[in-house]
Amino acid sequence: MTTPVLSVQELSKVYGEGDAQVRALRGVSLTVERGDYVAIMGASGSGKSTLMNILGCLDVPSSGRYLIDGADVGALEERQLAVLRNRKIGFVFQSFNLIPRMSALANVELPMAYGGVGAAERRARALAALEQVGLSDRVRHEPNELSGGQQQRVAVARALVTAPSLLLADEPTGNLDTASTGDVLEILDRLSASGRTIVIITHEDDVAAHAKRVIRLVDGQIVEDRRQAPVDGPPPRMPEVPA
Amino acid sequence: MSWFEILRFALRGLAANKLRSFLTTLGILIGVGAVILLVAFGEGASQSIQQSIQRLGSNTLTISASFSGGGFGGGGGGGGGQAGGPRTQARQLTLEDARALADREQAPSVRSVSPVVTASSATAVHEGASHTISQLVGTYPSYFEATNKPVTSGAYFVNDDVLAARKVMVIGRTVAEELFGAADPVGRRVSVSGVPFTVVGVLKELGSSGMQDADDVAIVPLPAVQQSLTGFGALGSIIVQATGAGTTESAQAEVTAVLNQRHDITPTGTADYRILNQATLQETVSSTIGVFTALLGAVAAISLLVGGIGITNIMLVTVTERTREIGIRKAIGAPRSAILGQFLLEATVLSLVGGLSGVAIAFVGTRFTIAGIEPVIVPSSIALALGVSVGIGLFFGSYPANRAAKLRPIQALRHE
Numbered sequence: 001m002t003t004p005v006l007s008v009q010e011l012s013k014v015y016g017e018g019d020a021q022v023r024a025l026r027g028v029s030l031t032v033e034r035g036d037y038v039a040i041m042g043a044s045g046s047g048k049s050t051l052m053n054i055l056g057c058l059d060v061p062s063s064g065r066y067l068i069d070g071a072d073v074g075a076l077e078e079r080q081l082a083v084l085r086n087r088k089i090g091f092v093f094q095s096f097n098l099i100p101r102m103s104a105l106a107n108v109e110l111p112m113a114y115g116g117v118g119a120a121e122r123r124a125r126a127l128a129a130l131e132q133v134g135l136s137d138r139v140r141h142e143p144n145e146l147s148g149g150q151q152q153r154v155a156v157a158r159a160l161v162t163a164p165s166l167l168l169a170d171e172p173t174g175n176l177d178t179a180s181t182g183d184v185l186e187i188l189d190r191l192s193a194s195g196r197t198i199v200i201i202t203h204e205d206d207v208a209a210h211a212k213r214v215i216r217l218v219d220g221q222i223v224e225d226r227r228q229a230p231v232d233g234p235p236p237r238m239p240e241v242p243a
Numbered sequence: 244m245s246w247f248e249i250l251r252f253a254l255r256g257l258a259a260n261k262l263r264s265f266l267t268t269l270g271i272l273i274g275v276g277a278v279i280l281l282v283a284f285g286e287g288a289s290q291s292i293q294q295s296i297q298r299l300g301s302n303t304l305t306i307s308a309s310f311s312g313g314g315f316g317g318g319g320g321g322g323g324g325q326a327g328g329p330r331t332q333a334r335q336l337t338l339e340d341a342r343a344l345a346d347r348e349q350a351p352s353v354r355s356v357s358p359v360v361t362a363s364s365a366t367a368v369h370e371g372a373s374h375t376i377s378q379l380v381g382t383y384p385s386y387f388e389a390t391n392k393p394v395t396s397g398a399y400f401v402n403d404d405v406l407a408a409r410k411v412m413v414i415g416r417t418v419a420e421e422l423f424g425a426a427d428p429v430g431r432r433v434s435v436s437g438v439p440f441t442v443v444g445v446l447k448e449l450g451s452s453g454m455q456d457a458d459d460v461a462i463v464p465l466p467a468v469q470q471s472l473t474g475f476g477a478l479g480s481i482i483v484q485a486t487g488a489g490t491t492e493s494a495q496a497e498v499t500a501v502l503n504q505r506h507d508i509t510p511t512g513t514a515d516y517r518i519l520n521q522a523t524l525q526e527t528v529s530s531t532i533g534v535f536t537a538l539l540g541a542v543a544a545i546s547l548l549v550g551g552i553g554i555t556n557i558m559l560v561t562v563t564e565r566t567r568e569i570g571i572r573k574a575i576g577a578p579r580s581a582i583l584g585q586f587l588l589e590a591t592v593l594s595l596v597g598g599l600s601g602v603a604i605a606f607v608g609t610r611f612t613i614a615g616i617e618p619v620i621v622p623s624s625i626a627l628a629l630g631v632s633v634g635i636g637l638f639f640g641s642y643p644a645n646r647a648a649k650l651r652p653i654q655a656l657r658h659e
C-alpha cells in the first residue's frame with residue numbers, strides 16, 4: 001500500500017484562553033489516499049475551516065500529528081513549510097483571495113515565482129492552467145474586472161498550476177451563483193478524474209454529491225465517514241464523456 | 244526566487260500606490276536636497292569670505308587708533324592719574340609712529356610700513372562724468388604689495404611721487420569704468436574735490452565681497468591727499484607687512500613694544516591703539532563660519548529625519564493595509580525572506596529614488612548664485628545625506644516588514 005497523501009491523528013485545536021476558550025477540533029483522525037475526492041460537511045462552527053487551515057499548513061494544531069506524503073509537518077521549519085505550501089498544497093478559499101491590481105496571469109504565475117520556476121516556463125504553465133479552467137480570454141484582466149465565478153476559477157488555476165499532491169478548497173462555491181458553482185464543480189470533477197487528490201469543504205448536499213467520500217463534522221469531531229465511489233474510479237457526478 | 248523577482252514585486256507594490264510613493268519620495272528628496280544645498284551655501288560663503296581676507300595679504304598687521312578704554316577718566320578732577328593706572332590721554336597714530344616702526348633695529352621682523360589716511364566719499368570728475376569714490380586712500384607705494392593689489396595697466400606711483408607730493412593716482416576697476424567707460428584711463432586727468440590728479444595705473448579687478456565694492460577705490464601718495472583733502476592730521480591706520488608668514492607674531496610683538504614706548508603705555512595699562520592680525524582674523528572668521536555651516540546642516544538634517552519618519556509611516560500603513568495580501572502570498576508558499584525582502588526593497592527604493600533626486604536637485608540648485616554667494620558642493624555631504632536616507636529607509640522599513648513576514652498565514656489572512 002502506498003503512503004497516504006495526508007494523514008492526521010488525534011488533531012485538536014483550542015482557540016483563546018480561560019472562559020473564552022473554544023475547542024474547535026476535538027481529536028480528529030483522518031487518512032486520505034492518493035486520488036481520493038473528499039467532501040467535509042458540517043454545520044457552521046463545526047470546525048471545518050479550522051481543520052482545513054491546519055491541513056493547508058496555514059495554521060498549527062494545538063495537539064496531534066499531521067503527515068503529508070509521510071512527512072511530519074510539525075517537525076518542519078518555517079522555510080520548509082513555505083516550500084511545502086508551495087509544492088504540495090493548492091489552496092482555494094471561499095473568498096477567492098486573489099491579489100488585487102495583478103492580472104489573472106500574474107496571479108496564477110505567483111506560486112511558480114516563489115517556487116523558482118523560470119519566466120518562460122512559468123508563463124506557459126500559467127496559460128495552460130487558465131485554459132484548463134476556461135479563462136484563456138481573460139488572462140490580462142485584474143480581479144476586480146472578473147465575476148465571482150471567474151475569480152474562483154483563477155484561484156483554482158493558481159492552486160493547481162504547481163501540480164500539488166493535494167488540492168484543498170474551503171467552501172469554494174459558497175460565494176457563487178448556481179451557474180458558476182456548476183463550472184467550478186465540473187473543473188474539480190475533471191481534476192479528480194485525472195487523478196488529483198482533492199479535499200473540499202461544503203455545507204451543500206449538491207456539492208458533496210460530487211465527491212467520492214463524504215465526512216461529516218459535528219462540534220469538532222467526525223461523526224460520519226461515508227464512501228460514495230471507489231478511490232480509483234471516476235467521481236460519481238462526472239458528466240458523461242462523449243465517446 | 245531571485246532578488247530580481249523580489250525587486251519586481253517591490254516596484255509593482257510601489258506602482259500600485261503612485262501618489263503615496265511620490266509624496267514619500269518627495270519628503271526624502273527635500274531632506275537630502277536641503278542638506279546638500281545648505282552645506283554647499285555655507286561652504287561657498289566660507290570660501291568667499293576667506294578669499295577676501297586672503298586678498299588683504301595674510302602676513303599683514305593693520306594698526307588703528309583706539310579710543311576705547313579709560314583714556315578720559317581723569318578729565319574733570321583736580322589731580323591727574325589717581326585711578327586706573329598712570330595713563331595720559333589717548334594719542335592718535337602719527338607719521339612719526341610709522342617711521343619708528345620702519346626702524347630695522349627695533350623691528351627686524353617688519354618688512355614694510357605703509358601709513359594710510361582714508362577720505363571717504365570723495366567726488367571725482369572727468370570731462371563731465373562724475374563718480375563718488377567710496378574709498379580714497381593716501382599712502383606709500385609699499386601699500387600695494389602689503390595689501391596685495393596689483394595693477395593691470397599703467398604703473399604704481401613711486402617713492403619720488405610721495406616725496407614730491409605729486410598728484411598721481413591709481414584707481415580701481417569700478418572707478419575706471421564709471422569715469423572713463425571702455426577708454427584707457429592711464430595718463431588722463433581726474434579732478435577730486437577740485438584738485439587735479441593724473442591717473443597712472445588701474446588696479447586688477449578684485450570683485451565685490453559682501454556689501455562693499457572692493458574695486459571702488461583710488462590710491463594716491465600720502466602727502467597729496469593730506470594737502471588737498473584731509474589735512475596733515477593723524478593717520479587713519481598703519482599697515483605693517485611682516486617679512487614672512489612665520490614672522491607675523493614676532494612683528495606684532497615688536498610693533499607693540501615700539502608703540503607702547505612711544506605712546507607711554509605701561510605694561511598694565513590699556514593701549515590706545517589696536518592691532519588687527521590678518522591670520523588671527525582669518526582663523527576667527529573661519530571658525531565662526533564653521534559653526535554657521537554646522538547650524539545650517541543641522542536644520543537640514545532635521546528635515547531629512549522628518550522625511551525618514553515619513554517613510555516609516557508609509558511602510559507601517561502599507562504593511563497594515565496589505566496584511567491580507569501578505570497572508571495570500573504566504574499561503575501560496577512565499578518564504579519569509581521574500582516577504583521581508585519585498586517590503587525592505589520598497590522602502591529602499593523610495594528612499595534611494597528620493598535621495599538621488601535630492602542630489603540631482605542640489606546639483607542644479609548649486610549652479611545658481613544667491614545673495615552673492617556661489618555654493619560649493621561638499622562631497623562628504625552628498626555621501627552623508629544619501630547614506631542617511633537609505634539607512635533610514637532600511638532601518639525604519641525593517642520593523643513593519645519584519646512584523647509582517649513573521650505572521651502565520653492564517654493570522655495575516657484573517658486581518659481586516
Ligand SMILES: Nc1ncnc2c1ncn2[C@@H]1O[C@H](COP(=O)(O)OP(=O)(O)O)[C@@H](O)[C@H]1O
Binds near residue numbers: 043048049
Ligand atoms: N481565530 C479564532 N479565534 C477564536 N475562535 C475561533 C477562531 N476561528 C474559529 N473559531 C471558532 O472555532 C469554531 C470553529 O470555527 P470554524 O472552523 O471556522 O467553523 P466552520 O468553518 O465549520 O464554520 C467556531 O466556534 C469559531 O467561533
Ligand SMILES: [Mg+2]
Binds near residue numbers: 049050
Ligand atoms: Mg468555514
